[in-house]
Amino acid sequence: METTFPVVANFEVTYHQYLGENGELIRPLPAFATPDVLQFLYKEMVLVRTFDTKAINLQRTGKMGTYPSILGQEAISVAMGNAMQKEDVLIPYYRDQGAQFQRGTAMEDIFRYWGGDERGSNFRHSREDFPICVPIATQYLHATGIAKAFQYRKQPRVAVTAIGDGGTSKGDFYEALNLAGAWNLPVVFVVNNNQWAISVPRSIQTGTQTIAQKAFAGGFPGLQVDGNDVIAVRQVMSDALERARNGHGPTLIEAVSYRLGDHTTADDASRYRSKEELHAAWEKEPILRLRKYLIAQGLWDDQREERLLADCQAQVAQAVEAYEQTPKANIDDIFDYTYETLTEPLKEQKAYAKRFKEKAHHG
Amino acid sequence: MAEITLIEAITQALAYEMRVDENVVVLGEDIGTNGGVFRATLGLLQQFGPERVMDTPLAESMIAGAAIGMASQGLKPVAEFQFVGFIYPALDQLFSHAARMRNRTRGRLTCPMVARAPYGGGIHAPEHHSESPEALFSHIPGFKVVIPSSPARAYGLLLAAIRDPDPVIYLEPSRIYRLVKQEVPDDGHALPLGKCFVSREGHDVTLVSWGASLHETNKAANMLAKENIHAEVIDVATISPLDIDTILASVAKTGRCVVVHEAARNVGVGAEIAAQIMEKGILTLLAPVQRVTGYDITMPYPKMEHLYLPTEERIIDAVYTALEYK
Numbered sequence: 001m002e003t004t005f006p007v008v009a010n011f012e013v014t015y016h017q018y019l020g021e022n023g024e025l026i027r028p029l030p031a032f033a034t035p036d037v038l039q040f041l042y043k044e045m046v047l048v049r050t051f052d053t054k055a056i057n058l059q060r061t062g063k064m065g066t067y068p069s070i071l072g073q074e075a076i077s078v079a080m081g082n083a084m085q086k087e088d089v090l091i092p093y094y095r096d097q098g099a100q101f102q103r104g105t106a107m108e109d110i111f112r113y114w115g116g117d118e119r120g121s122n123f124r125h126s127r128e129d130f131p132i133c134v135p136i137a138t139q140y141l142h143a144t145g146i147a148k149a150f151q152y153r154k155q156p157r158v159a160v161t162a163i164g165d166g167g168t169s170k171g172d173f174y175e176a177l178n179l180a181g182a183w184n185l186p187v188v189f190v191v192n193n194n195q196w197a198i199s200v201p202r203s204i205q206t207g208t209q210t211i212a213q214k215a216f217a218g219g220f221p222g223l224q225v226d227g228n229d230v231i232a233v234r235q236v237m238s239d240a241l242e243r244a245r246n247g248h249g250p251t252l253i254e255a256v257s258y259r260l261g262d263h264t265t266a267d268d269a270s271r272y273r274s275k276e277e278l279h280a281a282w283e284k285e286p287i288l289r290l291r292k293y294l295i296a297q298g299l300w301d302d303q304r305e306e307r308l309l310a311d312c313q314a315q316v317a318q319a320v321e322a323y324e325q326t327p328k329a330n331i332d333d334i335f336d337y338t339y340e341t342l343t344e345p346l347k348e349q350k351a352y353a354k355r356f357k358e359k360a361h362h363g
Numbered sequence: 364m365a366e367i368t369l370i371e372a373i374t375q376a377l378a379y380e381m382r383v384d385e386n387v388v389v390l391g392e393d394i395g396t397n398g399g400v401f402r403a404t405l406g407l408l409q410q411f412g413p414e415r416v417m418d419t420p421l422a423e424s425m426i427a428g429a430a431i432g433m434a435s436q437g438l439k440p441v442a443e444f445q446f447v448g449f450i451y452p453a454l455d456q457l458f459s460h461a462a463r464m465r466n467r468t469r470g471r472l473t474c475p476m477v478a479r480a481p482y483g484g485g486i487h488a489p490e491h492h493s494e495s496p497e498a499l500f501s502h503i504p505g506f507k508v509v510i511p512s513s514p515a516r517a518y519g520l521l522l523a524a525i526r527d528p529d530p531v532i533y534l535e536p537s538r539i540y541r542l543v544k545q546e547v548p549d550d551g552h553a554l555p556l557g558k559c560f561v562s563r564e565g566h567d568v569t570l571v572s573w574g575a576s577l578h579e580t581n582k583a584a585n586m587l588a589k590e591n592i593h594a595e596v597i598d599v600a601t602i603s604p605l606d607i608d609t610i611l612a613s614v615a616k617t618g619r620c621v622v623v624h625e626a627a628r629n630v631g632v633g634a635e636i637a638a639q640i641m642e643k644g645i646l647t648l649l650a651p652v653q654r655v656t657g658y659d660i661t662m663p664y665p666k667m668e669h670l671y672l673p674t675e676e677r678i679i680d681a682v683y684t685a686l687e688y689k
């Protein structure tokens with residue numbers, strides 16, 4: 001007679017990393033990682049950080065509203081957007097600036113959005129990409145619907161979406177994983193695990209050992225990647241995209257990083273997390289890590305760094321100028337996009353609003 | 364006695380009730396160590412510990428659903444929703460369960476919970492952070508819907524909400540969280556739910572409002588007074604159930620009424636107030652009830668939100684429309 005019960009399922013979570021914390025190679029480089037590509041990814045990360053610093057600065061000087069910094073998550077975001085094909089669709093959350101830039105979204109549009117202007121979501125390029133998503137986790141379900149449309153039309157395209165560690169607690173997250181698994185959808189789910197959801201640490205957000213393992217509940221693979229290693233993120237993204245494109249279904253990528261900044265410019269992280277933890281996290285940050293590697297390979301030096309910084313500053317300055325020269329929105333703009341055709345009550349309300357336009361108070 | 368802000372009055376009420384009633388617990392996102400993103404729960408974790416001040420995972424449906432379970436056990440959960448725009452995932456729990464637990468079980472189980480949330484615009488916040496859905500909750504039988512307009516009312520109404528045997532949606536006008544300070548004795552004295560407050564007496568026109576809009580309404584009343592038009596101002600305070608008697612008594616005196624709210628106009632609370640005045644006091648009216656409201660559009664982002672919010676000018680314009688009606 002049997003005394004034990006058989007194991008009917010087994011799951012494993014792998015951890016993906018190429019660059020060690022000091023920029024040393026701990027595994028042979030993947031094929032995509034040529035010197036040119038690595039230099040390109042480095043430059044793009046620096047550009048994102050330059051943009052980010054400027055955005056915080058614009059908020060501080062009253063030229064923009066609340067803004068969520070991407071500081072520390074540049075590798076995840078750049079690698080994610082960079083691995084995608086043009087015809088794929090990005091369904092971002094609010095800390096995906098790097099991916100959006102890779103997709104061709106203009107920096108000035110991101111300034112506009114956080115500057116409180118709806119026109120910031122009317123992207124000129126990547127017209128099918130979704131706007132920044134603020135209601136946490138809702139975007140994960142949009143990605144499943146987009147993926148279903150690709151599947152239905154037999155298009156070799158993939159929906160790519162991202163979320164924070166906190167967002168994985170919401171029902172929408174689980175519902176999306178479940179649907180994607182049940183329908184074998186061409187979607188890549190990225191979790192930006194930056195250890196914090198505003199003031200709530202990862203440790204009390206969920207009881208699971210990893211977030212990656214939540215994929216198993218959906219019936220597809222989940223893995224962890226060092227989110228500070230742009231090479232590793234780029235590689236697991238490519239693998240997941242290929243899998244999805246070839247009809248093999250979804251993947252969940254838990255990218256482990258750290259939110260080096262405040263949650264947003266409206267937050268003060270020193271209220272709830274220690275200096276020591278923050279200092280330790282800075283030791284692992286993604287840009288420095290790749291720079292160390294590139295320098296060691298003779299692929300980077302101070303001169304190139306200086307030139308790059310100047311170039312990034314110039315690009316961002318240009319975007320700031322475009323942002324500041326955005327024509328003023330008018331009263332029609334707040335009415336005209338409610339429906340395709342303005343309704344009778346709205347026509348009346350718009351005419352009324354125009355009567356008071358000049359006298360409107362500035363809350 | 365020190366003067367405190369509306370948000371400090373909320374903290375004071377929470378702390379008071381937690382001291383006197385060990386069944387009161389608070390839960391929500393970032394409410395523990397961080398004291399809430401607006402600091403409504405500041406210091407509560409230190410005073411009452413993590414068993415009663417619960418930093419939850421990020422999920423509003425979970426917060427509401429868990430609160431319903433707690434309430435059925437005789438706890439008195441006060442759940443914070445970080446912004447009312449993020450309470451929407453919890454509507455299934457709130458509408459389908461919190462609001463009707465008493466009815467479904469013929470009173471065997473009840474739901475004495477409070478759902479608190481900052482609401483309203485004018486704080487230059489990103490999209491989804493400036494919603495005014497009070498009509499939505501008022502439409503659902505089983506909820507009481509409360510909106511304070513001053514530190515003293517915030518304190519007294521929150522105590523009443525926590526002590527109420529039924530679920531209360533307590534919406535906090537974030538625009539005036541720190542606008543005015545008042546002395547608010549920490550005496551545990553609750554204000555009645557289901558009662559309007561006459562904030563200012565007058566005999567020419569009745570201005571009805573609540574929450575942050577009451578401040579523009581009061582300013583308009585001040586400006587009108589200079590033109591010798593004396594407005595009576597009513598702070599509705601409890602949106603549901605509505606105290607129509609106080610409004611009717613005022614309209615009987617003035618014959619004219621202007622309702623001011625920031626929420627969209629279509630099927631708004633202003634429509635309910637106007638309908639009830641018509642049903643119960645039509646012969647006292649000298650002019651149709653006027654509404655000054657937000658428009659029937661998605662709340663504009665910060666750059667344009669000032670064009671949406673009711674202003675003194677719009678209120679005064681409506682008052683003249685009512686006064687000049689023939």
Ligand SMILES: Cc1ncc(C[n+]2csc(CCOP(=O)(O)OP(=O)(O)O)c2C)c(N)n1
Binds near residue numbers: 166167196263421
């Ligand atoms: C449904 C919903 N609830 C609450 C919020 C408020 N909020 C914005 S960001 C955030 C924390 C998100 O943390 P996480 O998912 O880890 O992403 P991170 O910001 O760390 O990148 C919260 C609670 C929201 N935007 N949407």
Ligand SMILES: [Mg+2]
Binds near residue numbers: 166
């Ligand atoms: Mg996070």
